[in-house]
Amino acid sequence: MVLILLSLATALLSYLLGARLNRMTAFALALLPGLGALILGVGTVDLPWFSEHIRLTLAPNHWGLVMLVLTNAMVPLIVLAGWRDGVHFSLQVALTFFMQAALNGVFMAQDGLAFYIFWELALIPIYFLALRFSEGDRFAVTLKFFLYTFLGSLAMLASLFYLYSQTAVGDDGHHSFAYAALQAVELSSTEGFWVGLGLFLAFAVKIPLMPFHAWQSDTYTQAPAGGTMLLSGIMLKMGLYGLFVWFVALAPESLRYEFIADWLNFRDLILIMGLAGILYGAFIAMRQNDAKRLIAFSSLSHVGLIAMALLTLKSDGTNGAVLQMLVHGINAIGLFMVVDIVERRLGHRDLTQMGGFAKSSPLFAALTLIVVLGTVAVPLTNGFPGEFLMLKAVYNSGTGACGILAALTIVFCAVYMLRFFQLSFMGPEKQVLSPLSWNEKWALMLIAGMVLYLGVQPQVVVDFIQSNTEQWLNAIAESGGMLS
């Protein structure tokens, strides 16, 4: 609650400040919720909301806490370097803070309806950010993004209501939206499938998993840099977080639902989607010349692996996936920041027109290289431990061929990320970049620092989430789910 209220307060304040809001103030404001939560705690609450039975329950689990850290650490960086100076700066910052509030709510909610409300609330600021500040055919692209995600969310709402109607009736004669109650519902396989499908659709669109990605590349490419960072860095994690906490944990029965008798069940289908996404995203990213689109497709490739690893339902895979969610947030924001810094100076992001930035700005090149290496998952950068655990889990979970194909990502990722780096920073010097401004420099340095720190000390995060993961996996195993 502290986090949400502080974020809302900063949003209001930065909107009211208007033109008087400068970058330093905005950054300070952005730090406020996180620092406030460090001092006061995140503010676990359990208040009656719509009624005594539909409550505002905010009590993050450890995964949620990791995501909260990501959100509240990354939003300041987005504010620091994601938004450009200009007349709309305060509006953009205010909407970013508003979004921060909603995201904080999503990662804390322990009540179905509250989760849904925060989930949809997060869509509002990004919708306006994309609509106002996108380039190109912004109405069509934003509308598509909005409708696509919104339809998925409606399916989730239906599933949540169905689950609600199936919860045990308490002493007072009412059903409950509480997470524990929803989780306790026993569903038949078919029932579970439909409920699971509804939940899955919402998350699969938001992540996005392979066949649901049609909105992604255009939105990522055309949205303003800050918006893209919010989308790929944090909002995408909502989908992954939901996938496990609100889909697998609530409807584990659905995973066993057989499409083709004994041969293809729902879980296999999701694994295939993840795998398809890995390869598909990688293949396309290898040939992109638009830097932003390249990173968008690389993101598609990376999250495919995360989804696969989550669905292995193994402690190493799931831990690795959560770790990677954090890491991917950092790296994606870093990469989009790099592209934006370049675009600000050149006015375009066509890789074939770039080259040789390393000569004029060696610091920028070094920082970018660190982020790129993190994305490529070179050991001792943050990308490696998560990817190692995930690939190991996928490979060892009995689907060897799947595991090998998934592991091809480490080759393909190297191909397209190094191509990106080489075309922009190496080669003959085509343009001279003006030096980084202080805010860009610091934002990138902080990100590079995180890349290195988490690369050497991933155990800090793993320790934090491990018990939580075990608990989840046991709960899923008990409630009739599958642990192969």
Next chain:
Amino acid sequence: MSSLPIPFLVLSFLTILCALYVVSSKNPVHSVLALIVAFFSISAHYVLLNAQFLAIVNLMVYAGAIMVLFLFVLMLLNLGKAAEPIKSNAWAISAAISAGSILLILTAAFQRSGEQVYRNPSDSVGLVKNLGKVLFGEYLIPFELSGALFIGAMVGAVLLGKRDSGDHESAALAEEKGENA
């Protein structure tokens, strides 16, 4: 059925006939006149039903006020001979089917509801005294509200009928001519 009193039969026949004429007449003025006759016969029905006060009011309000208003508008706009576009047979048939199906369903509904005998006749309910008591007692608030409704209708009618200050008929006509040309 056989012993239906003559006045009732005559009046009913007249009412239906006039109603049919209202609907079928090409000339709106004839329709208005037929409607007035129909209202008169309905008032006569009221008398038969011992609702004398209602009969008078019906004559005054409908036949008197409302129908005169209609006539007035007709003449004001000089619509008497205005050729009404003839609708195709398909329209007539579909309208007949719609109205007929309503008729069918309503009668069927009545048939199915069974013969409920309402025999608690009273000669006095239609008297002004009784009506007044109920109207100003039980229905006082609706009565006041209908007054408010009237004022609203009056204001509305005046507003609608009034020409806009900037709107000159000549200008409208000129515009129309321009469009035609």
Next chain:
Amino acid sequence: MNTVFQQVDISHYIYLSTVLFCIGLFGVLFRRNAIVLLMCIELMLNSVNLLLTAFSTYMGDSSGQLFVFFIMVVAAAEAAVGLAILVMIYRNTRSTTVNFLSNLKG
């Protein structure tokens, strides 16, 4: 024994007013002249009035007749406003046929 309603069954009034109602309805559907349309509506209202009065008398309850008053009130108001609208439309379109009014087309 001399009153009509003791000789006439209420069902006849019901049939009568149903027939009147449907004639009015047919007129509404069939005619295009807005004034005739309004008249048909008055006819329909009157058929309802007749039925209400009949029920009121047969049941010995004066509420039915009071409803008739209210219906008359509404009918009068409706006629006034309706005709005013009509006049205004006529001023703008030089016609009172309803199919000119297709601005609601979606």
Next chain:
Amino acid sequence: MGLYALILWPLLGFAINGLLGSKLPKTVVGMIGTAAVLIPFVSAVSMWGAVQEGALVSRAFTFLQVGDLHIEFKLLLDRLSLVMALVITGIGTLIHLYSMAYMAEDAGFYKFFAYLNLFVFNMLILVLGANFMMLFFGWEGVGLCSYLLIGFWYHNPEFGYAARKAFVMNRIGDLGLLLGLFLVIQHFGSLDYQVVFSEVAKVSHPQWVYTSIAVLLFIGAMGKSAQIPLYTWLPDAMAGPTPVSALIHAATMVTAGVYLVVRSEALYALAPVARDLILYIGLATSLMAAFIGLKQNDIKKVLAYSTVSQLGLMFIALGCGAYSAAMFHLVTHAFFKALLFLGSGSVIHGMHHEQDIRRMGGLRKAMPLTYWTFLIGTLAISGFPFLSGFFSKDEILLHTFQHSPVVYALAVFSAGLTGIYMFRMFFLTFHGTYRNSHYPFEKVHESPALMTIPLAILAVLSVLGGLLNLPHYLTHNMAEGLAHWLAPLFVFGDASVHVEASTEWALLGVAVSVFAIAFFWMRHKYISQGAVAEEDADMPASGSVLAHKFYVDELYDSLFARPLQRLGEWMYRVLDRKGFVQGTDALGAITLWKARVAARLQSGNIELYLIIMVLAAALMLGLEMFA
């Protein structure tokens, strides 16, 4: 601290040079860089005695601990890693010294030393790691440094492409290694060498486990040590500065694959199929690279193919189970190949960045020191009796002879080819007449002392390197020094030589005569007849195939690279744009179209509305009544 002293110095050097190097004078940068490698060398030497007692282990922190999997950041210095560490830091020091002069003109001087130090750091992690994960850290780390250093002159897109190719090829190998590690974890529950190998020693798993792990690890080695089919990156890697080629692409990094196999000796001992695979791939690589080397005209390319060929020879030894022989050749190869590369660097330096041997000739007079040291290197690699290469190569040949005479014959043939292409290059470079019209002979100069001193030291090592592991027939007291040193490490033991002394002498005779044939043939051709390598245009068909490296690059290009690119292109343009994106848009369009159809009902025709209303009312009443 313990062993961390070894690896932290280079890291410190990297940090100082990387962060502050641009502000420091070049001499200081060079000193720091060199010291950061020299100090670990000295401390490694000082640990010699301690290691003899037993392996040293030091543990820093837990890297990852998930469930049963426990991965520590832990270093291990045992006899094997000590040998590797000495080679890395020893030769590394010399090359750092050399680079101070060689790179003196370069604007990226500080960056170069930073990268080199980072490389040494990663290489030390690779060999000092106490578990496979640490090895993997170093493994990828050196790949990264190799990428950075190959692309050091990044202004040239070709070089950048070569760097990328090296990294990606290595990554393909790494993929195999990674999968191997997953299997190791799955079956042995740990990555720690001690745990894994003691598990392996119990031989409690089915055969296929050992075989598949061994093959997967070898795929990793293929990438790093440039074996068929993943060797094409190494010749291209010569785009980097010459000291880099010497350090990374000749002496140290490329031998990591050999180290990996020697380290996993227990696994390979149980996987004869994998060993055979190694043997034949090594043999094929050795022959193929030697053939290609015959027709290369870039002085560094010749050396690069020679490196690939020699690495193939080491893998032949590994395939025969002769681990110490492979290690021996690794060490001697590090000496003479570093010498040769640095010598070629000296030539390139003296010739002002000319690398084509057809444009050289007669340099003997202009750069005598380089000439003599280069000669020693050439003799050593070609197997001149009693130089280091002679002993190490001979031991490998001995093992192949024991294994199978056919393999032996092919290996000898490959060794003969080595002599041919090396002397061809040597004579074309240093003998004959000067053939470069663009750069006058008078300007060709001997390199400064900073470059020639390392050359001299390496030359001495190349001559004396054989002392490490002398064969039986020469001495009894000092024989097999390296083999004895390494023996305690092996779980299942090294292949031992058990042929008659007379056979040994006979084989020796074969080796010497092969060398002699190569030497005199080349001497005849290039000195007596004064032949010069053909220009590209008038090359016979067979030579052209060799000069084009059997068209393997083109093959890979059309087999993998281009289809993948086209697939990516197709996926984006057709599948994504036309399929998914337009498909989604089509859904929207269909909705709009349906809406337009539905909107037609809203015609504005009031009569129609009325009829519909009445009918609907009738319907509702009817339903109410009859339903």
